Amino acid sequence: MWLRQRAFIEKTLHRLTGTLEHAAYADDAGGKRGFLQQLDPRVKLLGFLGLIFAAAASHRLSVTAALFGAGLILALASGVFALLARFWGGVLFFTGAVVLPAVVLTPGHALLHLPWVGWAVTDHGLHSAVGLTARALATATFAALLVLTTRWGHLLKALRVLGVPTLLVVMLGMTYRALFVLLRLAHVFFEARRVRRVGRLGGSQRRQMAVSSAAMLLSKSVQHSGELYEAMVARGFRGEAHTLDEFRFTRWDWGMFALFGVGAAAAFAMGTLP
Numbered sequence: 001m002w003l004r005q006r007a008f009i010e011k012t013l014h015r016l017t018g019t020l021e022h023a024a025y026a027d028d029a030g031g032k033r034g035f036l037q038q039l040d041p042r043v044k045l046l047g048f049l050g051l052i053f054a055a056a057a058s059h060r061l062s063v064t065a066a067l068f069g070a071g072l073i074l075a076l077a078s079g080v081f082a083l084l085a086r087f088w089g090g091v092l093f094f095t096g097a098v099v100l101p102a103v104v105l106t107p108g109h110a111l112l113h114l115p116w117v118g119w120a121v122t123d124h125g126l127h128s129a130v131g132l133t134a135r136a137l138a139t140a141t142f143a144a145l146l147v148l149t150t151r152w153g154h155l156l157k158a159l160r161v162l163g164v165p166t167l168l169v170v171m172l173g174m175t176y177r178a179l180f181v182l183l184r185l186a187h188v189f190f191e192a193r194r195v196r197r198v199g200r201l202g203g204s205q206r207r208q209m210a211v212s213s214a215a216m217l218l219s220k221s222v223q224h225s226g227e228l229y230e231a232m233v234a235r236g237f238r239g240e241a242h243t244l245d246e247f248r249f250t251r252w253d254w255g256m257f258a259l260f261g262v263g264a265a266a267a268f269a270m271g272t273l274p
């Protein structure tokens with residue numbers, strides 16, 4: 001049991017670290033530049049924000065499903081489908097925990113009776129739960145695509161170019177770097193514990209180790225937050241994200257910008273029709 005728990009924790013830390021590393025250098029897919037990786041970051045930022053807004057506002061399941069399908073096609077064309085699939089499990093879990101009571105508590109025509117609890121699955125409740133889950137999947141897919149196909153530095157620079165306040169950009173930059181450092185520390189900590197442990201640990205020892213690990217990470221987070229900020233300031237960071245690449249709109253970028261805009265506007269209009 002302990003070995004399975006340790007393997008699960010270490011695999012989770014490894015995957016989270018790998019995802020953050022990919023976000024930092026998300027400019028190629030399997031050695032080749034994918035479809036979305038070739039677009040200007042400002043086009044992707046505005047385009048996906050429009051699609052996210054359209055998906056969140058839609059109350060037609062067909063429109064939401066079409067938006068989700070478009071996200072899948074973009075993920076396949078950009079070579080990030082495997083990474084994107086990791087997000088869906090968490091989205092389904094948390095969204096399901098929220099919408100599950102609505103399946104039986106929303107008034108409507110009973111589709112399935114649950115005699116052991118005295119409840120029934122209603123048509124309106126099932127429709128609401130499926131619609132909310134679909135909107136959560138579509139919006140999470142577009143948000144993940146933006147992060148997985150755009151370098152973090154380019155994304156921060158695009159935010160500043162579009163007029164996002166410096167304070168918000170600083171907070172996003174600090175949060176990303178702090179998460180990356182803490183995940184690295186947690187991975188090193190578990191590796192050190194594993195190579196130094198002899199035999200199996202009892203239940204009380206495992207709980208004590210879990211508490212000490214949490215306390216260690218908390219103290220390290222407080223210590224490294226100040227060090228990270230000082231290191232960023234020492235290297236010239238003042239809220240503006242400077243990169244070696246200059247953003248230049250091409251005809252392809254203008255065409256995709258228009259396509260994103262038309263698609264988001266059409267999805268919003270169709271999804272909000274009475």
